[in-house]
Amino acid sequence: MGRKKVLAVVHTVTYGKRLLDVLALLEADFRLQVVFTAPPHAFGDDVPAFLARLGSVVLPWDQATRMTFDLALAAGPRGVQYIDAPLITLPHGANYLKLVVEGVNSGVAGLRRQDLLPGGRLPAAVVVPHHAELRELARHCPEALPLAHVAGDPVHDRIVASLPLRAAYRRALGLTEGQKLVVAVSTWGAQSSFGRFDGLLPRLIGELPAARYRTALLVHPNVWSGHGAYQVRAWLARCAQLGMALVPPEADWRSVLIAADWIIGDHGSVTLYGTLTGVPMLLATSSEGETNPASPAAALAALAPTLSPTHPLVDQLDYAAREYRRREYAAIASRITSEPGRFNRNMRRLMYGLLGMGQPAHEPTTLPLPEPLPLPAWAPGRGEVSA
Known part of the structure; x- marks a missing residue:
């Protein structure tokens, strides 16, 4: 044949x-x-x-x-x-x-x-x-x-089709009732939030009470490729030991994004897709020099609150939640497609x-995303028990 x-x-x-x-x-x-x-x-x-x-x-x-x-x-x-x-x-x-x-x-x-x-x-x-x-x-x-x-x-369509499964994704990650998930997102390049992780990561570890918050990192595959997986894991080894989840480049990040309670991002695509989830956002960095001024990413940078180096992180998360304006973020999300x-x-x-062929005789379906793997066991010494 x-x-x-x-x-x-x-x-x-x-x-x-x-x-x-x-x-x-x-x-x-x-x-x-x-x-x-x-x-x-x-x-x-x-x-x-x-x-x-x-x-x-x-x-x-x-x-x-x-x-x-x-x-x-x-x-x-x-x-x-x-x-x-x-x-x-x-x-x-x-x-x-x-x-x-x-x-x-x-x-x-x-x-x-x-x-x-x-x-x-x-x-x-x-x-x-x-x-x-x-x-x-x-x-x-x-x-x-x-x-x-x-x-x-x-990606827009897969995320939107999967939003009703948010609770299932959170259970799969191992989040318990009342726990909040903070997802830190980075694109690649000198102006990405990865370049600021040396300042952000200690705050995610040291300022967020472990009983209430879990954290996960979504790092662009180009960062893994450019620096090497060994180096990225070495830089973030202590974070992983303390229970922070580092989502590997081969994993599907979209279900983790949907499970988030807050997104801390930058001017990259994953942060922009975060506007579909309906959760508050903070920007660790934004780059006018690297952002298309006519893009929805530029509009997001003008709307989302920017992470402050001097105020407590928990207070900033609470501020972002209080000030979150769903309609304005939805308007930005509508510009994706x-x-x-x-x-x-x-x-x-x-x-x-x-x-030059006829299509299969059925409607193409948009399947929900698979469930993510569990977050790593919590680290002892932070008031929790390791699994």
Whole structure:
């Protein structure tokens, strides 16, 4: 039986996770064979292990660039001009948040000409989450505008579909009645909150009573790849010994985010997705120099209270809860996608259209997220008993 071949181009773990949400729409179709490849990338060290855990067929990059495929998917531009296939490009995070300052190459990451037309080659389709991106395309790369498809955001839809399971996620994490979960979130880069963790982490450990609060860290996979897993764990070893949960890069962070009572974040995608959860937020840092001023991340930075270095952390969490204005955060969340709940429908139609095949005769469903693993045992010496 001849099968059409679909290539997933996985530059980094972050890109790979985004593609898995898309590839799930091709499951159970025996007419298709999905294979993976990993182009060279500065943050690609963890990709081989990521793909090995999937049990996927992985083609060496030099082999993949010599073959022809019926469809290719990529959440990043590097090297994709060498792929012989109708190519769909997607963003790898929430919206287009990052501002890049590189002389003539400055602009919004993902919407610059070199991002949309790598090597000067047009893809078959450019997937964007919101109609607002069409204005950016028209201004910065009008050639890509006819190829644009406003499909929505798969992470948005998975989180929203999973919100009713918040209590189940909290039980799975091991939270007891009355306990509060504080989730500290960091993107990558010099201006990320990870760069401030040496000041924040002692406060999370020392100022939050262990009987009432648990803490978890969500650190961008690029931090793990850039510094190495050994170094990240070494930096945070004492935190882990004291019961702070360090969510590994291969884990699904979304259920942990949903379980949170507070989110302490920065200007990255995970913090922005936190606006969907309906919980109070604090910003450990924000970076105007790295944030697209037209993005919802910029709007969030103008709304969320900023962590103070001098006031007690518990008081600041209470302040954030008192001052939380659900409607204003919901307005920011609504800018993540203009196709809420419709990514699977829109994306599947696009993929099968490019494949020249009829879609499976059922509605694509948005599945709730799986339950997270338990938080680590509480550390003795903090007034608790270790498990």
